[in-house]
Amino acid sequence: MTDAGIVIVGGGHAGLSIAEALRRKGYEGRLQLLNAEAGLPYQRPPLSKQFLKGEWDEARLVQRNAGFYTKQRIERLSSAKVISIDPAQHTLSLENGAQLHWQKLALAMGSRLRRLAVPGSDARGVYYLHSLHHALALREAMTKARRIVVIGGGFIGLEAACAFASAGKQVTLLDRADTLLSRSASTPVASYLQQLHSGKGVQIENRARVTEIAVSNAEVSGVRLDDGQFFAADIVLVGIGVEPEVALAEMAGLACSDGVQVDAYCLTSHPDIVAAGDIARFHHPLYNRSVRLESIQNAVEQGKHAAGTLLGMRDEYRAVPWFWSDQYDTKLQIAGLSADHDLEVIRGDEHSGRFSVFCYAQKQLVAVETLNAPADHMIARRLIQAGVSPKPDDAANPDFDLRSLL
Amino acid sequence: MVKITYVEADGRRYEVEAPEGWSLMEAAFQNGVEGIEAECGGACNCATCHVYFDERYIDKVPQPSATEDEMLECTAAERRSNSRLSCQIELTSELDGMVINLPDTQI
Ligand SMILES: Cc1cc2nc3c(=O)[nH]c(=O)nc-3n(C[C@H](O)[C@H](O)[C@H](O)COP(=O)(O)OP(=O)(O)OC[C@H]3O[C@@H](n4cnc5c(N)ncnc54)[C@H](O)[C@@H]3O)c2cc1C
Ligand code: FES
Numbered sequence: 001m002t003d004a005g006i007v008i009v010g011g012g013h014a015g016l017s018i019a020e021a022l023r024r025k026g027y028e029g030r031l032q033l034l035n036a037e038a039g040l041p042y043q044r045p046p047l048s049k050q051f052l053k054g055e056w057d058e059a060r061l062v063q064r065n066a067g068f069y070t071k072q073r074i075e076r077l078s079s080a081k082v083i084s085i086d087p088a089q090h091t092l093s094l095e096n097g098a099q100l101h102w103q104k105l106a107l108a109m110g111s112r113l114r115r116l117a118v119p120g121s122d123a124r125g126v127y128y129l130h131s132l133h134h135a136l137a138l139r140e141a142m143t144k145a146r147r148i149v150v151i152g153g154g155f156i157g158l159e160a161a162c163a164f165a166s167a168g169k170q171v172t173l174l175d176r177a178d179t180l181l182s183r184s185a186s187t188p189v190a191s192y193l194q195q196l197h198s199g200k201g202v203q204i205e206n207r208a209r210v211t212e213i214a215v216s217n218a219e220v221s222g223v224r225l226d227d228g229q230f231f232a233a234d235i236v237l238v239g240i241g242v243e244p245e246v247a248l249a250e251m252a253g254l255a256c257s258d259g260v261q262v263d264a265y266c267l268t269s270h271p272d273i274v275a276a277g278d279i280a281r282f283h284h285p286l287y288n289r290s291v292r293l294e295s296i297q298n299a300v301e302q303g304k305h306a307a308g309t310l311l312g313m314r315d316e317y318r319a320v321p322w323f324w325s326d327q328y329d330t331k332l333q334i335a336g337l338s339a340d341h342d343l344e345v346i347r348g349d350e351h352s353g354r355f356s357v358f359c360y361a362q363k364q365l366v367a368v369e370t371l372n373a374p375a376d377h378m379i380a381r382r383l384i385q386a387g388v389s390p391k392p393d394d395a396a397n398p399d400f401d402l403r404s405l406l
Numbered sequence: 407m408v409k410i411t412y413v414e415a416d417g418r419r420y421e422v423e424a425p426e427g428w429s430l431m432e433a434a435f436q437n438g439v440e441g442i443e444a445e446c447g448g449a450c451n452c453a454t455c456h457v458y459f460d461e462r463y464i465d466k467v468p469q470p471s472a473t474e475d476e477m478l479e480c481t482a483a484e485r486r487s488n489s490r491l492s493c494q495i496e497l498t499s500e501l502d503g504m505v506i507n508l509p510d511t512q513i
Contacts, residue, residue: 024440043447060428068438300445324451331473333451374473378453378480 004101005030006310009082010108011041013296014277016063017303018106023072025311031074036081037131040066045296047135048159049326053166061132085252087270104310107249107260107275111242111294116151120213125220125235129156138237145234146170149223151210153180155325156239158193162327165200172231174208174223186344186357189332189369196330244279244292257281259292264316266306274309276302285318287337295323320384333377336367336384345392348373358395365389382406408497414441415510424497431455431493441508448493450474454512455492456481460504464488467495483509
């Protein structure tokens with residue numbers, strides 16, 4: 001099979017990034033991009049933002065138009081779900097029965113939804129938000145709904161709550177932790193967002209343990225908590241996180257542990273298979289620990305490194321992670337990873353809606369969360385990448401020019 | 407539809423047509439213009455959609471917002487007086503025929 005070339009499984013942000021980077025880096029051979037979803041690869045972030053709010057239509061979500069793939073000689077197969085991979089034979093099988101050969105393979109299957117597992121959770125009117133397919137269904141359902149309960153105070157839950165509240169719905173958000181965004185944001189940011197949402201009429205219940213989705217005539221009628229509280233709902237949106245889509249890789253015998261394990265160059269435990277995006281777990285050199293990231297930045301940049309590795313280049317992936325979320329008129333940006341920090345320093349006025357939280361771990365700057373302060377965010381990315389930690393007093397002083405440290 | 411020409415730093419040109427209401431970044435991105443990275447997909451978060459705007463048309467678009475202005479301070483290539491983030495510019499019929507120059511780097 002001489003012209004089997006490179007096959008990419010998954011046509012999301014990472015898969016497309018790998019395909020584009022291969023061509024930009026000079027790969028001339030055969031290139032196939034397989035995607036389980038129908039249609040052209042599209043952007044996910046707007047699904048819970050502009051698209052749900054009705055500001056954008058479907059056409060606008062498309063990343064590259066069809067002509068782009070033809071010009072770049074990327075053979076794009078949509079509705080092409082891979083059901084098994086045989087690394088020894090260098091083959092894979094599609095759901096429709098077809099078999100493909102590959103010389104090199106890239107895994108970019110992203111993640112899958114974590115499902116709510118309480119009685120009633122498969123009733124009609126329970127929605128999730130991970131793909132365009134979900135977003136279309138939810139956007140349609142919300143027009144008819146008056147009362148919406150959101151389960152989960154992570155980014156998806158909060159952004160959706162924002163879209164619902166902006167559309168004049170009566171919104172209740174149930175989160176099990178003490179503070180919102182407990183996995184990803186510091187307390188000052190979480191409390192600011194809590195106030196922001198409350199101010200827009202979203203009723204937020206922290207420490208809420210959902211025990212049951214109440215159902216009447218096979219339709220959702222509300223959500224019950226362990227303390228007996230009941231919240232009536234016309235529809236329920238569940239946003240309780242995702243898990244890496246590792247089943248295929250596990251079956252193929254690749255090393256996996258909450259993600260497909262890759263080295264600093266995105267190579268899996270098989271010498272001809274790379275992985276990138278939500279699916280990949282790797283040792284982050286800036287944080288000296290194993291991480292798996294769910295962000296556009298990671299999908300796009302890790303994808304470029306994976307492409308280089310497929311072509312025999314060795315370029316270590318060590319980018320500073322960054323992430324954003326837009327809620328109402330507030331822009332939250334996060335540079336770095338804040339887990340395990342032991343010091344928080346606030347720059348700016350915590351109540352003004354424009355401030356940054358500098359997070360340190362053992363005196364080292366590890367993350368900066370900014371609200372409506374984009375310049376701080378951009379500088380923070382550079383500081384963390386360069387391993388430069390401003391003195392906490394300087395970070396706290398808005399008149400101190402952080403750029404002078406670079 | 408609005409016609410726009412994008413010129414890469416190395417001189418390559420792309421003639422593109424896009425609907426009114428889209429952003430100057432989206433028109434470039436969907437059509438595979440290489441000199442725009444647009445990592446954040448137009449959320450004014452990455453400054454990798456930096457362009458040098460057509461001076462002849464500069465009065466036909468609103469001034470940069472405070473956010474865009476701050477982000478423009480952080481572009482990879484030098485900021486000039488006609489620097490803009492293309493994701494923040496909405497296409498209108500008035501912009502038909504623009505020529506947009508791209509910087510040599512976005513990252
Ligand atoms: C609603 C929403 C909003 C978000 N907002 C933001 C944001 O504001 N900022 C941010 O940084 N990140 C955001 N994210 C996260 C970001 O979108 C993901 O981290 C990113 O898409 C990961 O890219 P990926 O390529 O790894 O996976 P995906 O983009 O999920 O792509 C994986 C693709 O692989 C396909 N696939 C899976 N299995 C198979 C198979 N067996 N065969 C063939 N194809 C397969 C899937 O159908 C899918 O199309 C958001 C995510 C969602 C869902
Ligand atoms: S696309 Fe990211 S700032 Fe314009």
